[in-house]
Amino acid sequence: MLAKRIIPCLDVRDGRVVKGVQFKNHEDVGDIETLARRxxxxxxxxLVFYDISASPSGKVVEPEWVAKVARAIDIPFCVAGGIRSLDQARARLFAGADKISINSPALENPDFIDELAREFGSQCVVIGMDSRKVDGxxxxxQYTGDPDKMRQAKAQTLDWVKEVIRRGAGEIVLNCMDQDGVREGYDIEQLEAVREVCSVPLIASGGAGAAAHFRDVFERARVDGALAASVFHKGVIAIPDLKSYLDTSGVEVRL
Amino acid sequence: MTIAVINTSTANIASVLYALDRLGAAYRLVDCPEEAQDCARLILPGVGAAGPAMAALHKSGWVEVLRKETRPLLGICLGMQLLFDYSEESDVALLGLIPGRVERLKSEPKLVWPHMGWNALEAVNSDEPLLNGVEPGARVYFVHGFYVKAGPACQAKAHYGDDITAIARQGYIVGCQFHPERSGAVGAKILENFITNTTSAEARS
Known part of the structure; x- marks a missing residue:
């Protein structure tokens, strides 16, 4: 049986791994290669490397660190942040990234999803979404890496999920903004709703604070993977402990 | 001994080369068969769609050479699928080195498509050389939407909606549907087995 995936997310700003609370007040948590290896x-x-400075300022992920990470580790990883052209995607994939994730650029130009899927295959096209409840x-x-530029997009989340799958997305990472960084548990309600319309792998993001939160999101929202950052970076949860907890709770994991 | 990695111009080539680096293996990325003349073993990597990959192999002259090849050959992911006869994806004839067809994984309700993640290997043939030193049920990383149903050439399978061929072998020709270069220590062991083992299966060829 396929194992549920545990995915540390390394938010990257100016070549360092950082973490903010609800997308603000970023603090330095370490060196990319060192953390990737660990x-x-x-x-x-x-692993997911999310260059949160890239999208708002128009910069792109530097392939140099992508290649360094690819050399250092023997598990799959995804690179996100400011990828707006096939060439930028190609540079990252050919440097050794297994997948690329796009968020704001997909909302700006949905055809870009089709182009990426045609060129590189759906298996490496991940669509990231930042979503929260507004008026029910x-x-x-969009542009959630920068508090000054962040804004609400026109599309509603469930419609967008269906559209990106139709266009060739191979995986969806749903970042539930109200839960992000506060460690009170994943947004089960929202993830369950998205799961109902999502036929490709779905990764939960935002809210992990305890091992039980992972068990809940796998059991209740039936997500394929759970992403987390601060609980791992700050040593609140150790991955081996989390895996053995999930295993004894009846969740299929890779030990 | 140098390993030739056939340049299929697809995205996972770098990962395969880095994995060989980590194993300390000598390799060369080759475009055409002439560049691989002094190489003892071949790796055929590949992600993406079967049609463009076959077109590229025809253009570089590899199709004819691989059909007569006698050196050990390892196909990875799409590279494994290309070893079979025919693919439903792109409706295209493949290398025809191993009998079988590549089909789309069924999209059953509640079964997510594509098959992406760490799945358990179940040995069909416990003597399969690639599995030497690999624990039963060890997990490896899969990413694919098309598959070969477990058949006569299947040495190890994984279950995802159906029994899928995880390792296929015909003599010295072998393929992994999963990505050994991205499958942690288990994947490294499998790659190492391909590089170092002179096996009875190979000797039979």
Missing amino acids: YAREGADE RWCLH
């Missing part, structure tokens, strides 16, 4: 060794199933409906937000 997580691979501890049993992470996959789940709505998307």
